[in-house]
Amino acid sequence: MALLSVQGISVSIGALNPLEGITFDIDKGEILGLVGESGSGKSLTAMCVMGLLPRIGGSITKGSIVFDGRDLIGLPEIELRRLRGKRIALISQNPMTSLDPIIRIGAQIDQVSNLHLGLSAEAAKARSLELIAQLRIPEPAAIHRAYPHQLSGGMKQRIVIAMALAADPDLIVADEPTTALDVTIQAQIIQIMVELVRDRGLALMLITHDMGVVAQACDRVVVLYAGRVAEMNGIGEIFAEPKHPYTRELIRCIPRFGQAPGSLKGIPGTVPSIVDYPDGCRFNPRCSNAQALCRDQAPALEPKSSGLAACHFSEV
């Protein structure tokens, strides 16, 4: 049984319906990539899993989210809070959403294992120092005493990863954890995070818009387009034989080493905005395979020869 199983969830925020029929699962020890262009619904999907939708006035109108055998939808806030941090941890793009600027770094990490694992002050500190070192931060003791503003963006994000690991969670949800950082720092943090997650056998839901990061880190991939799942497939299949035209086109948009000049074309049209999603398949105005049926009817997410895809005309 999957550690996390998300089945057909739809979300409303006021009059908007930003997510529709989102379906995917994550196994223990697996790294699942969630990709899509801006506005496709990646962050909202993360908020659903974390049970944080009510904070922005949103609600899940359909579907289920089952974590380790328990349906999270309808779970009282107090139980959700117990799960968050302890069993499911969030790493967001901006480390300062997780860090308190006026509390020393060490105290903030210590608090996590103190609260969720019941460690004594001394044991919690020892654990924090070990985690800081595992994130390859030099001079863990000095960092333990420092305040957030004394660290660079990359260091702060490493601290947030240490905090996420401190409670020994089963699942980490990382929403564009390195997008704001410089490329050399980004690559190092992805590498360290993947190593630590794999060593501990944790599941990771890695949200990114970067197909290079997906190719480097993930076992399986969910591709979102305009609030729906376009495709879910294994990492090899996604890149070698994608089942959805959008996946195929998206991959072609990234320049590869040695690619001939003039061969990068992009996808025609614009990324649709939530206030005017097209009828039928939402990719139809930009899809080179689109037929009349695509404009009338939304394709269902169905099993293909590998994975799942939502396309009327992709091969079986």
Added chain:
Amino acid sequence: MDASVPRDDSLVTITDLTREFSSGDGFMKPRRTMRAVNDVSLDVPRGKVTGVVGESGCGKSTLARLVLRLLEATEGKVIFDGKDLATQSQSEMRKLRRQMQMVFQDPYSAIDPRYTIRRALLEPFKVQGEAKTAAEGKATVDELISMVGLSPRMMDSFPHQLSGGQKQRVGIARALALRPSFLVLDEPTASLDVSIQAQIIDLLESLKEELGLTYLFISHDLSLVRYFCDRVVVMYLGRVMEILPGAETQPRHHYAHALLDSNFEPDPTRRKIVTMLGGEIPSPFAKIPGCAFVARCPAASDICKRERPPLTRLGDGHMIACHNPMD
């Protein structure tokens, strides 16, 4: 700068260019100066795309503004088409400006949000003091709009009605209005989705062919720069680390190598093990007598701390500033 580099085919020649910025008033706060661009020399060959790549804060935008003399240099020279920009009078400079234009990451940072597309595209002519009849204006705008692949229906739209990609097309059309020969593109696709970024790069490629343009293309994305550019200039902390004559050339500078190493290919069969660099990017205010990369370089030796490695020639068009280049 190595004098043996052929410079005759270059549209722009940059020599020992430096720009300092100061902070603090020297009274309550100590006055500190930093060199955002530090002794940079490079050529921009005619009809080619020269890429400048480096992480944020390394001086790319400052270099862009210096090259167009939108910012005065503290030291050094920019020669555009044989003319030293620093010695041009205001009226000569205004004429030269027609030939050199800039495209920004946020195309509307320089345009009034209350202007329609039509008005935004006619603005450059106004600035140049060039009157147009209504019919001429319409013809010009029609032509510019179709050149960048926008629909004529958009002419009376306001920027907030356009998507990011459409706005950038307007930014490009505006830069092309006065028929320049040289464009400086400062991260023109950095805030766009990849499916739109690829469209814009495609557009820039065809415009360059059609109009015979020369580009200085600035980006932090090495895979994009390697695809789009004929030569690649790698910057770090205001300095040029390496100039690669083509995308196929393997970098031999340790920083350029690290940058390449950090670039994940969209191919799961080509995963890499990233070399962990120690240290952090130093503060721009740090006075570094030697190589700017010394604190993070796995090959650093004593001389690297003491002496700044000069930019020297390795091969045809291949330049490097390193005491101990990689094999």
